[in-house]
Amino acid sequence: MKLNYFKSRLFLKYISSYLLILMIPLILLTVIIYNSAVNNLRSQIEQSHLNQLNQAKSIVNNLVDQLYDIASRVSYDEQLTRYQVHDPYYGRYAINTLKNYKSTSPLINEMFLYFHNDNSIFSTAGMSRLEVFTEKFSFRRWQGSEVIQDLNEAKFPSVRPVNLVGKSASLNQSMLAFLVPITPNSPNPHGTLMFLIKESELTALINSILGNYQGSSFIFDNTGQVLAANYNLESALPEQDLQELTKLTPGIHSLHINGETNSVVSVKSEQNDWQFVTMMPSSQFFSNVLHIRSLILMIFTAVLAAGSIAALLLARKQYNPIFDLFQFANSKAGTAAEENQASSSGRRNELVRIRTALHEYSSKADLQEPYARNHFLLMLLKYGNLESLPSELSKSINLHFEGSRHFVIVVGRGESAEPQTTPPNWQHVMTALSKADFKEHAAYVHSVELPKPDQIALIVSFDPLDGQKEQHQVREMVDALLDRLSGAFQFHPIMGVGRCYAGPAQLNQSFIEACSAFDSRVSAGNGSITFFEELSESPSEAGWISKNLLLKLSQSLKQGSYTVAVQTVDEAMSELQKAGFCLKLARCVYFDIANTVIKTGLELGVGKLISDIPGQDAFQSAEELNRRLRALCGRICTWVEQNEKKEEHSLMDQIVSYIDSNYMDHSLSLEFISSKYSISVSHFSRSFKEAVGTNFVQYIWQKRITAAIHKLTTTNEPLKDIIQTVGYQDTPNFIRKFKKETGYTPGQYRKLYSEKASS
Incomplete structure (x- = not known):
């Protein structure tokens, strides 16, 4: 019957099944790997942002602490009292003192000292009248009257985002006005320190957080005002979206802003309630794994192609024996017409035909x-x-x-x-x-x-x-x-x-x-x-007993094979009789046979062999010598079998003794023992079970669990140390087997034993 694979529905079903089995896990695995890559990248980026935000928060907290420290020191500095700063002579020392305080913090662009209800304000540049100060320093969204009011009424530290505008172009920049009442934490402060801080100083701390990714970083104060912002987006965020960011709890969030999903990371300072936030579009996570996606698609295509070829080969390999069995089943149809009919229907029902044929021969199948x-x-x-x-x-x-x-x-x-x-x-x-x-x-x-x-x-x-x-x-x-x-x-x-x-x-x-x-x-x-x-064989041996026959006789005795030994002796005697030697010459050759038997017996160490050596009378006839040699071969083969059993028992005793002493060694295995005692793995496995009554693995386990129980009930050693001491490295596996053996986990067993002992 000519084999055409693609005409068989069973063969096509095999291919489709293999492809389906391949495609389902392959697609699932591809999706899982791709999503895992994206999620891992997202997690790493977000964790990096979180760490950098915490670092920025710590730096800002330290800088603000420095400002509080400066304010506290200024409030108690005798050279910066109201009297000293107004004194014409000591006033210049007060100005220098302010310069010294300013130099202690890299965050301060300028600092001003103001005493309540005073007409003057002092800075590192000198004393100015309030009217002159408000003209020189013009703040957008902060009128001069509001500035003076805040300086007189500030009782708590506060921050005011402002744009400083002056005659000099260098003054036209974004600033933060940080107001600290002096004395700090006093219910009735007598003055105010105002620090002017460039917004760029804070922005520099968050510029590098996003790295190469597009997004924005913010620092909000406790009222929700933006103290510093780093926009990497096309436009600034609306006020409504900024307010939504200020309401976030510390952690990692996903928000829908500007029509797209964004990954937002937020941390909050416990010291001053300032909030640090980064925001970036989530689509960047997918765009940054394009190379992974391309690689995954390439691998998917290659695996699919290879899988299709493998499916075809496996289907053919799977179908070939079925087709052979199918042909065998059809061969039982009897006539050619019946066979052709079976073939045409069997193409669609091969397994039915095979099942019928196999049912007749099921009794012959075995494992x-x-x-x-x-x-x-x-x-x-x-x-x-x-x-x-x-x-x-x-x-x-x-x-x-x-x-x-x-x-x-x-x-x-x-x-x-x-x-x-x-x-x-x-x-x-x-x-x-x-x-x-x-x-x-x-x-x-x-x-x-x-x-x-x-x-x-x-x-x-x-x-x-x-x-x-x-x-x-x-x-x-x-x-x-x-x-x-x-x-x-x-x-x-x-x-x-x-x-x-x-x-x-x-x-x-x-x-x-x-x-x-x-x-x-x-x-x-x-x-x-x-x-x-x-x-x-040397030429001189021609006509004598062949060398290979004597080798075979010696080997049969060493193997303890009595049947082969006596057959070899008979063959040797038969060769001598066919050679037609005279009695004297034949007797000499008999000695060769006897010497081979005796020499082998002596080499094997058979005891009291000399008494069984054939005497001179045995060499008078071939029949007597054959009888004596048979008896001698029987004696040697019996001794070999008994000695093998003794050696095997002795070897098993040595192995058992070695195992009893070294069962705590985790490297102990069938292969190790077989190599150590020069015995094959299968022979050792069979002989060990015959000698001990249980297999090697179970014997080791019983020794180890007995030792573990002893330690659990007599010592307070940690469970992990006990398991490693008795030779186990896989702690969960040991606990599982221990519970299966005793019904308790090691911890439960120790507790149960302690309760019984105490009662």
Whole structure:
């Protein structure tokens, strides 16, 4: 059946679904990111304005405090009494004293001293008659009579925004008249100090607040008058809008002024009730994130384009297996006519057809558990007989060894291709190898993590290709595997390859051979791939027992594989019988076989082995020697299995002891323990649970929670210190798990225990 994706409604539905799933969060995320950028920028600007306004307020407060301080000092200065300033002789000292006071504050442009009901006023320039003063200093919106009245009647500090006009052009400027009665805070002051302050002095304090943004800054007095203003807008604000600004509480506000939304920041002085305000159009926040908006749109477009391509690829990838299953379902229709009819209707109802087909085969579907699978394959490599393995386990993982030929490859970590290359994560290698197959060679692979660290066994099942030698096909598969590992992880593994056998029941033979080839490579320093069949033999060994057979015998004993050991002994004896040696020569070769068995046993440290060594009479016949060697192999393999169990129990005892002493170390993990004690992660995890009865993570948690409970009930240490002491860094996670375990939070548990102890 020819596949045309776009004729399938299901395929089109997949694409539209993927695009919809992509578009909804993408649009929401884009809007959220853009608004977040605008809000963050706005918050930063407004906070900056707030900080600068507070700073300006502090500066102005300090300057006003200086004016109050000057007024207080003037009121008590003996040289500035009414008598002294009117005295012809001491008057000049009074003028100099006023100059000294003026110089103490950079804010003062000029200062005047006036005594109530006096006809004269004194300044740093000298004494003037009131008539002369009002003529020389002409104020807009403040008549001369009003000036004199305010000077005589001022009982509280006040500010008067004025425009000073005089004969000199330098006097035509905006000023602030700051009136302070003397003595300050007295209910009956006897005079008034008037400070003339340039409005530009205050304006300079707020000029830089807005920076590059358009807007306005204001300083209002306690009556709502504008003391200073910095307009960056096209026109000044109407009086009504200014009054609205004076009514704002301190903080950040959003106001609709001049037909647009404005961001307004206001602070108020607690000292004199002056108000400091900045106002800027909110549209500037959006205009200042144009580059972010452009970037977001570019990213949105790129993601949308990439998502569309990904949606097409994912839809195809998702649809392909469904189409395959659909074809399989149609193949059950029986006749070609029925198949075509199913195809035409199935294009619209693929899932219905698949559901029907899968219902018939649902009993065959199962879920593989990694540790059980690895354990089953380890037992298969050790014992070789599928029937001797637990039937429930083999059924649950449903392993299949397709192909007529099977062999084993042992893979170990080699040197990196480049010195700077980081060694690969062995678990990643395991994952990659578990998915490895060689369809071009009609081969399939099962990976097994061995107890030794950084070693993996691969069970390869394949069908021989027509016109190609078996060994050549095996070599091509091994070379392809090496290329994959080198290309994916940039390292050269060490591999030992066993011989091919007809069924899975003989995989233990191939595994022992692969281990022999692997060990031979490590000790002899051959290439990164060693084939058991090609282990080097010297010409002088021709006609004797082959070297690889003796290596296999030794390796089977080291692995504790009695089945392979006796099969190897039988094979060696059979080779001798076929060689047709005379009895004396055959007896010499028998010694080679016996020596290999005895030497391996002694190397392994098997106790009291000498008493079981075959005597001289055993070498009189092949049958007697075979029987004795079988018994000796059985003794050695039994000792190896028992010793492995003892070593494993001893190792688990060491690990448990180490954990009990170091469970408070937050870096303690499966990987750390596996590396420290040179054991694979999966083997350690399985062995630990078998030895202790619980998994590693739960055991660590129980130790830590027990220690935490002890500290909670016997000490007053802070909870955070207790959690860190017992080896936890994530305090919220610990509290959550503690409550799940005990029903109480650590704090509640401590309080409950204290109440019980006190009662």
